[in-house]
Amino acid sequence: MEPKIIDFEQGWDYIETGITALKRHSESLPVPKFTLEQYCDLYTAVYKMCVQKSPYDFSSQLYQKCCETMEEYMNSTVLPALNEKLGDEYMLLRELVERWSNYKVLVRALSHIFFYLQRFFIVRESLPSIETVGMGYFRDLVYNKLQSKVREAVLALVDKEREGEDIDRKVTKRVLEFYIEIGMERYEQDFESFMLKDTASYYSRKASSWIQEDDSINDYIFKSEQCLQKEKERVSHYLHFSSEPKLVKVVEHELFVVHENQILEKTHAEKQIGLGPLAKIFKQHVEDTTINAKEQVLIRKVIELHEVYMVTECFQSHTLFHKDLKRAVAGSDALLATFCDRIILKKWGSEELSEEDIEKVVMFLAYISDEKDIFAEFYRKKLALRLLLNRGVSDDHERSILTKLKQQNRGQFTFKMERMINDLTLSRENQNSFKEYVAKPGIGLTVTVLTSGIWPSYKTFGINLPNEMVKCVEVFKEFYETKTKGRKLTWIHSLGTCHVNGKFDQKSIELIVSTHQAVVLLLFNTKDKLSYNDIQTQLNVGHEDLVWLLYSLSCGKYKILIKEPATETVSRTDVFEFNSKFTARMCRVKIPLPHVNDKKKVIEDVDKDRRYAIDATIVRIMKGKKALGLQQLVSECVQQLNQMFKPDIKTIKMRIEDLITRDYLERDRENPNMFRYLA
Amino acid sequence: MRRSAASKKKSDSITTSTTDLFRSASSKATTKEMDRIDHLFNQYANISSNLIDPEGIEELCSNLEVSHTDIRILMLAWKMKAEKQGYFTQEEWRRGLKALRADTINKLKKALPELEKEVRRQSNFADFYAYAFRYCLTEEKQKSIDIETICQLLDIVMGSTFRAQVDYFVEYLKIQNDYKVINMDQWMGFYRFCNEISFPEMTEYNPELAWPLVLDSFVEWISEKEA
Numbered sequence: 001m002e003p004k005i006i007d008f009e010q011g012w013d014y015i016e017t018g019i020t021a022l023k024r025h026s027e028s029l030p031v032p033k034f035t036l037e038q039y040c041d042l043y044t045a046v047y048k049m050c051v052q053k054s055p056y057d058f059s060s061q062l063y064q065k066c067c068e069t070m071e072e073y074m075n076s077t078v079l080p081a082l083n084e085k086l087g088d089e090y091m092l093l094r095e096l097v098e099r100w101s102n103y104k105v106l107v108r109a110l111s112h113i114f115f116y117l118q119r120f121f122i123v124r125e126s127l128p129s130i131e132t133v134g135m136g137y138f139r140d141l142v143y144n145k146l147q148s149k150v151r152e153a154v155l156a157l158v159d160k161e162r163e164g165e166d167i168d169r170k171v172t173k174r175v176l177e178f179y180i181e182i183g184m185e186r187y188e189q190d191f192e193s194f195m196l197k198d199t200a201s202y203y204s205r206k207a208s209s210w211i212q213e214d215d216s217i218n219d220y221i222f223k224s225e226q227c228l229q230k231e232k233e234r235v236s237h238y239l240h241f242s243s244e245p246k247l248v249k250v251v252e253h254e255l256f257v258v259h260e261n262q263i264l265e266k267t268h269a270e271k272q273i274g275l276g277p278l279a280k281i282f283k284q285h286v287e288d289t290t291i292n293a294k295e296q297v298l299i300r301k302v303i304e305l306h307e308v309y310m311v312t313e314c315f316q317s318h319t320l321f322h323k324d325l326k327r328a329v330a331g332s333d334a335l336l337a338t339f340c341d342r343i344i345l346k347k348w349g350s351e352e353l354s355e356e357d358i359e360k361v362v363m364f365l366a367y368i369s370d371e372k373d374i375f376a377e378f379y380r381k382k383l384a385l386r387l388l389l390n391r392g393v394s395d396d397h398e399r400s401i402l403t404k405l406k407q408q409n410r411g412q413f414t415f416k417m418e419r420m421i422n423d424l425t426l427s428r429e430n431q432n433s434f435k436e437y438v439a440k441p442g443i444g445l446t447v448t449v450l451t452s453g454i455w456p457s458y459k460t461f462g463i464n465l466p467n468e469m470v471k472c473v474e475v476f477k478e479f480y481e482t483k484t485k486g487r488k489l490t491w492i493h494s495l496g497t498c499h500v501n502g503k504f505d506q507k508s509i510e511l512i513v514s515t516h517q518a519v520v521l522l523l524f525n526t527k528d529k530l531s532y533n534d535i536q537t538q539l540n541v542g543h544e545d546l547v548w549l550l551y552s553l554s555c556g557k558y559k560i561l562i563k564e565p566a567t568e569t570v571s572r573t574d575v576f577e578f579n580s581k582f583t584a585r586m587c588r589v590k591i592p593l594p595h596v597n598d599k600k601k602v603i604e605d606v607d608k609d610r611r612y613a614i615d616a617t618i619v620r621i622m623k624g625k626k627a628l629g630l631q632q633l634v635s636e637c638v639q640q641l642n643q644m645f646k647p648d649i650k651t652i653k654m655r656i657e658d659l660i661t662r663d664y665l666e667r668d669r670e671n672p673n674m675f676r677y678l679a
Numbered sequence: 680m681r682r683s684a685a686s687k688k689k690s691d692s693i694t695t696s697t698t699d700l701f702r703s704a705s706s707k708a709t710t711k712e713m714d715r716i717d718h719l720f721n722q723y724a725n726i727s728s729n730l731i732d733p734e735g736i737e738e739l740c741s742n743l744e745v746s747h748t749d750i751r752i753l754m755l756a757w758k759m760k761a762e763k764q765g766y767f768t769q770e771e772w773r774r775g776l777k778a779l780r781a782d783t784i785n786k787l788k789k790a791l792p793e794l795e796k797e798v799r800r801q802s803n804f805a806d807f808y809a810y811a812f813r814y815c816l817t818e819e820k821q822k823s824i825d826i827e828t829i830c831q832l833l834d835i836v837m838g839s840t841f842r843a844q845v846d847y848f849v850e851y852l853k854i855q856n857d858y859k860v861i862n863m864d865q866w867m868g869f870y871r872f873c874n875e876i877s878f879p880e881m882t883e884y885n886p887e888l889a890w891p892l893v894l895d896s897f898v899e900w901i902s903e904k905e906a
Contacts, residue, residue, distance in 0.1 A: 119846070630889035653892050660864055661822060667864060672871060673889045 008058050011049045018042045026105040042113045059121035070134045074141050089153035097174040107134035143182050147190050173238035196250050203254035211259050224255040336365045337378030363404050373644040377606050381456050419454045437479045445472045460494040461545045466522050506583040512590040524578040531575045552593050614655045622677040629674045715782035720772045731767040743788050750835050751791050754798045757810045764814050811836050812866045823860035826852050841873040851897045865891040
């Protein structure tokens with residue numbers, strides 16, 4: 001027997017009655033409780049109306065009606081209620097919070113009732129879900145209209161609280177939760193950015209007056225610390241947690257950095273070692289990449305602190321200092337390592353630091369770094385570039401720094417780096433032998449051999465070398481095989497440097513370029529003009545890499561090649577010509593290659609290493625214990641890896657699951673919380 | 680078009696001792712039963728491969744009046760200990776139908792409710808649940824199943840008993856990006872979840888225990904939705 005067909009009008013009437021009851025229920029009006037049975041009835045009604053065969057399949061009409069219901073509710077109930085309260089800021093906030101909450105209840109109930117639509121019709125037609133549509137109405141009709149008024153109201157409350165008054169924190173919190181639910185970018189752009197500006201001007205005023213008034217630096221520091229504390233509490237009471245670092249930065253900037261000269265002077269005059277403020281000032285400068293005179297003062301201070309706190313046995317202050325500073329620089333490991341690089345290269349203003357000073361600073365920075373393996377990785381990469389590009393730092397100095405770092409940090413911290421320096425020494429010896437081997441000069445070739453795995457991995461791409469270079473490569477290969485057996489050489493042309501003589505009309509200029517760039521330039525020895533395609537065919541280089549090379553030679557500061565047409569980018573239809581008119585003031589010019597930001601890659605590499613480390617640790621532990629519960633496995637794991645980084649339980653769980661898939665472990669049959677080692 | 684079922688033959692009356700009677704009758708009956716089972720097999724099997732292939736199963740389902748995505752077909756496969764999804768070998772067929780004491784289509788149809796009861800017994804269901812997963816592994820070294828198939832499988836296997844959990848989990852699996860496949864451990868984890876954790880309150884759920892991560896994320900997702 002066929003089930004009876006429900007016609008749309010009838011069906012919708014029934015559903016609408018239910019919805020009306022729901023609306024009243026969502027507003028907590030006195031109605032009989034909306035029962036589970038009523039829900040089921042409505043759900044079933046929807047279901048039936050959707051599974052009826054065409055033309056009685058009313059999915060589309062139901063969706064339409066549901067959306068209209070929500071919109072109508074907004075216009076007839078929500079908006080008028082809010083408009084009524086526009087006069088009183090505080091009442092507006094309260095009304096908003098309540099209406100929002102009720103509306104969500106209604107939308108959720110509707111999406112449950114119409115859930116069948118969600119599973120099939122909505123998915124099939126790629127339509128927005130009922131919740132999305134509902135939220136959209138609230139956003140468009142309420143939020144967009146009222147949000148600036150709401151924001152003003154909230155900021156007024158915040159300032160009141162700063163001045164010591166009690167405010168309704170609960171309502172404030174719920175208002176901000178509302179912003180966040182509309183969307184994080186809305187919270188950030190429509191509220192947070194204004195809040196931060198407001199905060200900055202508030203503390204700017206306070207800082208100026210306190211600096212004038214306070215006699216002792218300690219009083220100033222005390223007041224400032226209190227303010228910071230209160231701001232952090234504010235975050236926990238009603239702001240979103242992601243606002244905390246931004247807020248802290250703004251406050252610290254106004255209280256410490258803006259007046260840092262005075263602070264540092266007072267600190268020095270009173271012979272106080274102001275830990276907190278110094279750490280904060282230091283941190284803000286580390287994040288700022290320009291070098292200026294203030295930095296030098298800081299470095300001096302850092303060195304002093306280092307003497308006092310690391311050399312002497314001052315336990316109590318030691319731990320306080322340690323904690324303070326670590327908190328201040330958390331997350332800046334990459335920056336700390338970069339800072340080290342700058343210091344070591346002595347790229348200063350006028351004052352030069354002694355090598356001893358440099359060592360102290362590097363050790364200090366390594367000491368305060370939080371995730372030592374990230375710091376080490378960045379340091380290693382910078383060291384590699386210093387060594388390979390020969391930027392005028394002595395090997396002995398680098399070795400000396402490494403020795404000190406090794407003493408300070410146990411484990412594998414400096415292992416690879418020491419070997420890198422050894423590689424270089426070895427290469428230099430080799431180079432002398434090579435010169436003897438070659439006897440007659442061709443192109444002057446200097447080769448540095450890097451042991452793979454010790455040095456950071458470098459990307460390179462293949463290129464068809466000109467004959468002269470091919471010969472050089474072969475000769476070196478022969479030579480190298482006389483010295484060692486069974487080793488494979490891979491040429492990293494991307495790191496190679498060539499000195500190419502350019503015979504230009506006005507004068508000859510020596511061009512310092514990468515090997516790849518040199519190969520491109522040498523093509524123009526036989527022909528003055530070459531098309532992109534000509535070059536690509538002759539060199540057999542991929543499109544992206546070739547564009548990058550040609551760009552550096554024709555679109556940068558020094559145009560060795562003229563590009564037709566002279567647009568900003570390189571395309572496959574371009575033609576290149578030797579620029580005989582090129583000239584420069586100097587007789588030697590370096591043509592740089594645009595740099596690729598590799599911070600992301602370093603973090604990826606460290607993450608990979610960490611995964612291997614966690615895997616190895618888990619297997620080691622399980623091999624020993626045979627069977628272990630999750631909690632114990634996690635705590636043992638954390639303990640063993642604690643030196644270099646702190647793995648979290650989620651990552652460890654992920655690795656365990658991976659090891660289960662790879663048949664290293666299995667879950668115990670009886671106790672699902674326990675794992676067994678599979679031999 | 681219905682295929683005709685084998686007709687029953689009445690056994691002749693016998694005059695020898697009861698045990699002998701019984702034994703000879705039952706062994707005759709057994710052989711006859713096996714014949715009928717084989718006969719039934721041949722009606723659905725592919726002649727060249729001597730297997731019941733997907734087409735044959737489709738036909739079988741039609742005759743049994745169940746959809747081929749019905750859980751009872753999966754239960755039948757379980758009873759047969761069928762190894763390859765979509766196919767029944769003669770041995771498997773014999774094994775299953777003998778155990779169910781069904782040698783005609785009608786008897787098989789009648790045996791299904793009983794079979795369902797048997798499978799749903801607590802002691803059996805976990806085994807059946809694990810079997811369902813393995814049954815869907817088609818390739819040689821395959822250890823995981825893609826999300827789409829998992830969603831269908833969950834619906835079939837657990838849809839009637841844990842509707843809400845299945846609906847929510849399926850929705851989650853479709854939205855998330857972390858997992859493209861589900862392995863046996865995660866599959867069994869979901870079963871434990873349905874049985875041990877109240878839904879949708881989930882107050883007993885503790886992510887610090889060894890629940891598979893996919894369930895931790897699932898629970899987190901629900902809490903964020905409800906918040």
